[in-house]
Amino acid sequence: MRLKLDNGKIYDVGAMFKPVKLSRAEAWGCFRGNLSAWPKGLLIPVESKTTLAGLLKWLVVFPLHTLSLLLLPLLCVFGYSMYAYAFFTKDDASKLKDYRYNLQKIYEALSDIEDQDEYKRRLKEEIAKIKPY
Incomplete structure (x- = not known):
């Protein structure tokens, strides 16, 4: 309830x-x-x-x-x-830490893309690959 x-x-x-x-x-x-x-x-x-x-x-x-x-x-x-x-334990915290680290790497890798639409599309694809949940 x-x-x-x-x-x-x-x-x-x-x-x-x-x-x-x-x-x-x-x-x-x-x-x-x-x-x-x-x-x-x-x-x-x-x-x-x-x-x-x-x-x-x-x-x-x-x-x-x-x-x-x-x-x-x-x-x-x-x-x-x-x-x-x-529901949010140390194991989840370590997954979240890894996820944040991977996000930083993705942002750095995609930082040279000038077109905003292309950037958003590629960012969405990359984030979908690393989601911990």
Whole structure:
């Protein structure tokens, strides 16, 4: 179940309780990263223009998010995290780093093309070859 809050962010409630296997270090990093985001979630109704429907959705999402975060330390001991907090892990970060490096090489290789249409066409083709996802 996905809920869109008034701040425009979409939260997948099911993913908050779907365990995923990681290493202990990655699971702990996911926990620490999302624990620091908890106070920001608390302030969502205050910082954004709030509607009644948005407030009701927040009243569903925030307690479930809090419960999910409370379960994470126990799961971290076994090397697990919740999917909602671990969808961008170190493996994904290394893929993204490689992708950025390859993009730089493509930009340098295509920098001598004067025609904008030709440049865009070739850039699109080259990017399609290296996309990590």
